[in-house]
Amino acid sequence: MSSHHIVRDKQEPALLIANGESCDPELLGQLLEWNPFVVVLDNAIRRVLDLGIKVDVLLGDFDQPHDFDLIRQRQYPIEIIHTPDQNKTDLDKGIEFLIGRGFPAVNIVWATGRRADHAITNMTDVVRYRDRIRIVLLDDHSKIIPLGKTFEKWYTRGTPISLIPVGTVDGLETEGLKYNLRNESLTLGYRTGSSNEAAEDGFVKIRYRTGDLLLMECWD
Structure with a gap:
């Protein structure tokens, strides 16, 4: 190799x-x-x-x-x-x-x-x-990406997507997920965005105001 x-x-x-x-x-x-x-x-x-x-x-x-x-x-x-x-x-x-x-x-x-x-x-x-x-x-089993304040990527329907905060993330907004978030907060150990998925073939868009956020594409 x-x-x-x-x-x-x-x-x-x-x-x-x-x-x-x-x-x-x-x-x-x-x-x-x-x-x-x-x-x-x-x-x-x-x-x-x-x-x-x-x-x-x-x-x-x-x-x-x-x-x-x-x-x-x-x-x-x-x-x-x-x-x-x-x-x-x-x-x-x-x-x-x-x-x-x-x-x-x-x-x-x-x-x-x-x-x-x-x-x-x-x-x-x-x-x-x-x-x-x-x-x-x-x-x-995983692809882990630290996100900037805005993110956009095309996914096929059903792709597993988890949003995991490192500390606290505020002002989180998403489009294209099965369970979208609207100006919400996530805190590690209390509330995360685990086990979501792309709702349809198309773009998933993510933006947040403050904090540090990981996107994880995980599969069994």
């Missing part, structure tokens, strides 16, 4: 591989076809090397030892970046690296599953970057 697409002035999203539960190889292969720049976070490199994926950047705090000479032999050329700041997660550092390199978007895999504390942190921390880079977290 490898990424062999040609980067065209960073028009395509980068692919960021974290260290949670692995996704289906077919999903990973599809992403590699259209996400030719690959960043791997710290200890995930061990699993990635076994898959034969071409890696462009290895990034992390490297709190566990790595054989960097072996990694360079198997992944030449590769950029290895030490990011020791313990006040940020490796996922934060990876996203900020891609922002600094000028990428407009990133798809993230292996960021959920395994440790619950890592999964919930990864899913919620991404909202801080919503206005700086387009982010999609993917696994075998």
Whole structure:
């Protein structure tokens, strides 16, 4: 499995591989076809090397030892970046690296599953970057998107859509959902917009006034 697409002035999203539960190889292969720049976070490199994926950047705090000479032999050329700041997660550092390199978007895999504390942190921390880079977290059952204040996308009828606030979201309005919201508030732990769906084939529109909001397309 490898990424062999040609980067065209960073028009395509980068692919960021974290260290949670692995996704289906077919999903990973599809992403590699259209996400030719690959960043791997710290200890995930061990699993990635076994898959034969071409890696462009290895990034992390490297709190566990790595054989960097072996990694360079198997992944030449590769950029290895030490990011020791313990006040940020490796996922934060990876996203900020891609922002600094000028990428407009990133798809993230292996960021959920395994440790619950890592999964919930990864899913919620991404909202801080919503206005700086387009982010999609993917696994075998979900697609998670931090939304800006307005969002519009075409969906087929019955597509499962959940709106999950990170904290409190106010002034939420939707169009095109089976259960639309009209200037309403959602608060994590008290009221969310889980398990809604697209009412018909067509555009779903979402806007809100304040807060941070995740859209989740989830399937069983």
